[in-house]
Amino acid sequence: MLRFDLLIFGDAGWGDELLISSLMTILVSLSAMGLGVFIAIFVTWAKISNNILLKILANFYTTVIRGIPELLVIYLIFFGGSSSIMYVAKIFGYYGYIELNAFTMGTISIGLISAAYSTEVFRGAYNTINKGQAEAAKSLGLSKLYIFLKVLAPQILKHALPGLGNVWQITLKDTALISVTGLVEIMRQSRIASNVSHSPLTFFLSAALLYLILTTFSSKIFNKLEDYSNRNNLTAL
Amino acid sequence: MNFELIYNNFFIIITGLDETLKLVIISLSLGFFISIPFALARVSSIKSLSVSIYCYVFVIRGTPLLVQIYLIYYGLGTIEYVRESFLWIVLRDPFYCGILALVLNTVAYTTEIFRGGIQSVTKGQVESCKSLGMGRIAMYRKIILPCAFRQALPGYGNEMILMVKSTSLVSLITIMEMTGLAKNIMYKNYAPVEAFLAAGSIYLFINFLVVQFIKFLEWKYNPHLRINV
Numbered sequence: 001m002l003r004f005d006l007l008i009f010g011d012a013g014w015g016d017e018l019l020i021s022s023l024m025t026i027l028v029s030l031s032a033m034g035l036g037v038f039i040a041i042f043v044t045w046a047k048i049s050n051n052i053l054l055k056i057l058a059n060f061y062t063t064v065i066r067g068i069p070e071l072l073v074i075y076l077i078f079f080g081g082s083s084s085i086m087y088v089a090k091i092f093g094y095y096g097y098i099e100l101n102a103f104t105m106g107t108i109s110i111g112l113i114s115a116a117y118s119t120e121v122f123r124g125a126y127n128t129i130n131k132g133q134a135e136a137a138k139s140l141g142l143s144k145l146y147i148f149l150k151v152l153a154p155q156i157l158k159h160a161l162p163g164l165g166n167v168w169q170i171t172l173k174d175t176a177l178i179s180v181t182g183l184v185e186i187m188r189q190s191r192i193a194s195n196v197s198h199s200p201l202t203f204f205l206s207a208a209l210l211y212l213i214l215t216t217f218s219s220k221i222f223n224k225l226e227d228y229s230n231r232n233n234l235t236a237l
Numbered sequence: 238m239n240f241e242l243i244y245n246n247f248f249i250i251i252t253g254l255d256e257t258l259k260l261v262i263i264s265l266s267l268g269f270f271i272s273i274p275f276a277l278a279r280v281s282s283i284k285s286l287s288v289s290i291y292c293y294v295f296v297i298r299g300t301p302l303l304v305q306i307y308l309i310y311y312g313l314g315t316i317e318y319v320r321e322s323f324l325w326i327v328l329r330d331p332f333y334c335g336i337l338a339l340v341l342n343t344v345a346y347t348t349e350i351f352r353g354g355i356q357s358v359t360k361g362q363v364e365s366c367k368s369l370g371m372g373r374i375a376m377y378r379k380i381i382l383p384c385a386f387r388q389a390l391p392g393y394g395n396e397m398i399l400m401v402k403s404t405s406l407v408s409l410i411t412i413m414e415m416t417g418l419a420k421n422i423m424y425k426n427y428a429p430v431e432a433f434l435a436a437g438s439i440y441l442f443i444n445f446l447v448v449q450f451i452k453f454l455e456w457k458y459n460p461h462l463r464i465n466v
Contacts, residue, residue, distance in 0.1 A: 063441075066398075067445075068402070068437040069403075069405030072437060075433070076429050078429075079429035080429035179303075199315070204312050208305075211300045215298075216299060
């Protein structure tokens with residue numbers, strides 16, 4: 001049954017623990033989203049490049065990640081992450097023992113998933129930009145890097161913003177899954193609390209409420225960002 | 238990489254395929270039929286109906302599926318009223334808890350997809366129906382819903398793929414479907430890559446079939462877009 005007395009702050013309740021775990025959820029979502037966007041830039045670049053091999057690899061990556069359950073990817077990183085890092089380290093001549101902590105594993109796995117979605121968003125945004133713009137910039141003698149940074153990237157970002165908002169929501173909700181690796185975020189904390197206090201309804205409802213606050217609040221921020229990015233749009237009214 | 242191990246894992250994991258398919262098919266078909274009245278209620282002019290559906294969709298889409306699954310599996314059982322009612326026969330079983338959570342989840346997303354489809358039907362079509370003297374039910378059954386479904390197909394296809402992926406979460410409430418079996422293998426012989434490849438390939442194949450099915454439906458319901466040779 002619902003027991004609100006368990007939600008107070010301090011030693012007697014779980015309120016402060018839940019608050020800290022929410023911060024952990026925000027932190028891991030932000031770092032996963034950052035990693036995802038960083039990877040997505042390169043994968044998008046591979047997708048729109050003229051290199052057939054790069055294209056196939058990039059398409060394979062996004063198709064596989066978007067086609068298999070997130071939980072499977074998390075298990076792969078959880079059980080295989082440390083050993084594969086050690087394998088790579090051995091190639092570079094380091095024979096010590098490396099163990100990834102839960103935060104790193106969570107960030108890597110959720111980041112890899114969110115990168116696949118972000119890639120599709122970026123590719124769609126890139127396709128909306130008129131080819132003439134890059135050509136015009138080229139005819140002005142701008143360097144490739146300059147064209148990308150000053151002409152293409154700002155426009156891609158603007159068109160990608162609504163899509164990135166959706167990816168952020170997916171990423172935020174996917175972080176609930178890394179509770180299986182032992183990282184103490186909202187889901188793990190409410191699981192622990194409900195096991196200790198035998199009051200699952202209280203804590204899972206609180207978890208749902210916390211997620212609801214996070215998603216609502218972040219969608220408000222994204223709406224503001226979209227308004228800001230569209231401030232120079234010419235509208236009919 | 239050990240190919241023999243992948244081969245062996247494949248035959249262990251595929252025993253969970255029927256469980257996965259059962260979850261997918263039951264929750265998708267229940268979700269489909271519940272979503273149609275929900276979408277109609279969402280676009281209806283009765284304010285209280287529309288708002289209550291909106292609130293339901295908002296809550297479900299704003300929280301992770303895992304929370305919903307845990308709430309139903311661990312949470313409902315602690316309510317005495319539920320334990321004493323006839324519902325307990327169903328909710329005792331993790332399989333039905335999983336189905337309930339998946340259906341609740343997919344209904345919310347599908348309702349939004351169908352709402353978009355219904356709202357994409359142009360005013361002119363509705364007016365033509367009325368000018369032909371069609372009743373409300375005939376108009377919905379013959380014109381609006383088929384057009385809405387056609388518009389909603391690509392979005393609904395995405396939802397079907399998401400559902401196939403979502404069924405993996407019920408492995409966390411002790412249902413041994415493919416992801417649960419793959420995790421057991423990873424625990425036992427500590428060869429995560431081999432188990433991942435075996436399970437992942439089956440999921441990819443299911444989703445490939447789903448994509449083909451949606452493509453077929455799009456071809457079937459868009460005869461005006463077909464290129465006639």
